[in-house]
Amino acid sequence: MMTTVAGKKGRLLCLAAALALIFLFQARPSYAEDAVQQRMGRLASSKSPVLLQADSVSYDMKSKKFVGTGNVRITQGNTVLTADRVTMDEDSGDAEATGHARLTTDSNVLFAESIKVNFDTKLGVIERGTIFVQKENYHITGDNLDRVSEGEYRVTKGTLTTCDAVTPAWMITAGSLNVRMDRDVTAKDVVFRIKDVPVFYTPYAWFPLIKPRTTGFLFPGIGYSTKQGLRLFNSFYWAPLDNFDATLNLDYRARRGLGIGGDVRFALDKDTNTKLKGYYMDDRLDKRERYSISLKHQQLFMDNLSGKADINFSDRQFYRQLADTAQERTQRSIDSNVFVTDWWDYGRAYFFGQYTLNLDTNDHATVQRLPELGFNIVKKRLFDLPIYLDTDGSASYFVKKEGVDGSRFDVSPKLSGNFSVGGINFSPRLGYRETVYGLTGNEKGKSDDERGLFGAGITTQTAVSRLYTFVSGPFTGLRHTIEPVIAYDYVLRRGGTDFTKFDGVDTYGRRNLVAYAVTNRFVLKYRDGGKAPMSDYLTIKLSQFYDLYRDNKVSGVRRHFSSIYGEVVYKAGNKLTVNNDFRYNIYSGQFLSVNTDVKYSFKGDDWYMVLGQRFSSDTDQTFMSPSRFDLFTPSTDFVSEFTGAATNQTERLNFLTAGAGVKITRNWSVSGKVWYDLHNNNFRETDGAVSYSSQCWGVSANFVKRPGERQVMVVVQLKGLGAVKL
DSSP, rough: EEEEEEEEESOHHHHHHHHHHHHTTTTOOOOOOOOGGGGOOOOOOOSEEEEEESSSSETTTTOOOEEEEEEEEETTEEEEEEEEEEOOOOOOEEEEEEEEEEETTEEEEEEEEEEEETTTTOOEEEEEEEEEEEEEEEEEEEEEEEEEEEEEEEEEEEEEEESSSSSOOOOEEEEEEEEEETTEEEEEEEEEETEEEEEEEEEEEEEOSSOOOOOOOOOOOOETTTTTTEEEEEEEEEEEETTTEEEEEEEEEEETTEEEEEEEEEEEEETTTEEEEEEEEEEETTEEEEEEEEEEEEEEEETTTEEEEEEEEEHHHHHHHHHHSHHHOOOOOOEEEEEEEEOOOOOEEEEEEEEEEESSSSSSTEEEEEEEEEEEEEEEOOOTEEEEEEEEEEEEEESSSOOOEEEEEEEEEEEEOOOOEEEEEEEEEEEEEEEEEEEESTTSSSSSSEEEEEEEEEEEEEEEEEEEEESSSSSEEEEEEEEEEEEEEEEEEEEEOSSOOOOOGGOOOEEEEEEEEEEEEEEEEOOOTTTTOOOOEEEEEEEEEEEEEEEGGGGGOOBBBOOOEEEEEETTTEEEEEEEEEEETTTTTEEEEEEEEEEEEEEEEEEEEEEEEEEEESSOOOOOOOOOOTTOOOSSSOOOOOHHHHGGGGGOOEEEEEEEEEEOSEEEEEEEEEEEEEETTEEEEEEEEEEEESSEEEEEEEEETTEEEEEEEEEEEETTTEEEEE
């Protein structure tokens, strides 16, 4: 029969002793077996009762000790001690467990031949025990484990591993370990072993344990590159506060020198935080100083007032010479922005400043916006009519080292409507835009420093669909939806200046456009066959403009029709996805741009193949879909030569990317990718990787080939501790 004893602190009165003994032998229900998953409670407190369960319990009134034998279980809060036999002192709170002793606290489990623990002081001594930390799968063993506080153990002749095997794939043995749960492990007289074979010794070592924000040195890295030479790098992480941390990086490159970098992160709350990153190297190969500074800050001043800053500076060759990723190496410019917004119930006011650093050349013609003040009043319904009013305005000052600079004031009130008749939606619009300039410089021109634009237009759109059903075959049905859009815009221009423009706002001029867009959507549904139903999705969109004024200035020729803009999106079940967009010149019969991404995967990413393609023969342009037509927003081709002119041959894009990966076995996988520049007829980058991953460790080898550089990187990951890069 199971009996239960409820122990309380303090001395028992002699008169109540008999009643307490009777109470010991009353049956009580057993506790739930999921205590390991519960949150750790306090191990000892006079206010927290200690409950004891066992097959049999005896109580010595003179010594005030309980002795439980057979399936003994002592519970206090969320802490449970179980064993074959337990002795507990009521006055001191000492408990000694022997025979299959186990102490569970939160997600940590301690196994030992014997466990001595005090439920008041939270201290204890464990002989020949093992600590199992469920999170990250840590196994820590030792001849003696002294529990010196609630979450700290001192281990004599201990081991540490995350492997479950009897003979672990890797293991750390040490003369002594100091384990602080959710923090770190420090060890002395350390030997790193592979399959119990010693391979490395150090007199002292430190390891993060579970908690990622732990002060200490991170794993070092060693690499070699034909361009950089031998490379050694290491970092020190400092986390003195919960909302502040920093990282100091040392980066030695044999052919260039020593680089010093750092990161600082601070968060006042979820809406206010700062990230500062910097790097410096005295590059002895190029005999230049290399530096990069990045500051990102966002702050909520009040409920309706917020600000963001993204500041970036570097020397012009920093990314091309020192960056590790292709995206960083190929960027042509970096921007620094400051943005402050004050929100109202009906709109917002903002402050905006932008500085652009051209990384290709020392371009004195780059426009800097320093600064801009503006406001946006959101659409407001007038009375109960389906008519809305919105207004945008800005005051900007532009700076250039060469050419025209100066100020610009721009305001644009607009009226718009939205109503439907017979399933067709009509959106008329009416607006006026006034722009005033205060220009300086010899190239500002002799025209008026003021421009007025009066505009009117309308957009009509609808949707028609039809469902086709199939009695047999792999598909149950096909839904086809057609969404046609027709738009017209008329803009009358008065005044204006003739100068090299600051941005797209200065290109707005007269307009007499008719536009169309047709979107076809196909949804093809499979028969489920007892499985979850799948569908194929295909969307095809075509858009084009017709200019009655023939202001289309592609290649300097005035033409009525714009290029055709197309989008194709296809998704076949869970395996194949295709995304494509293009611009096609109907006069020359040539594509101005084509961008494609294709991915095919099987069973998640057990094996996959990706293809990418980018081609552009002119500057990047924004194509305004007729369904989002705006009176004073330029569309592709219908802009001045400022944005429509062809770019230099060296700036055109034309490249292919391809990648594939396959999981050969449960543990082994290979992958690779290439980037081929069709414009220069060379491989910009070729990558290949082989990786092995098991329950507690993994290794990957990566090969990178770039023009003039070869690099091999080996990363060994000890799960639960981190990774070593070689």
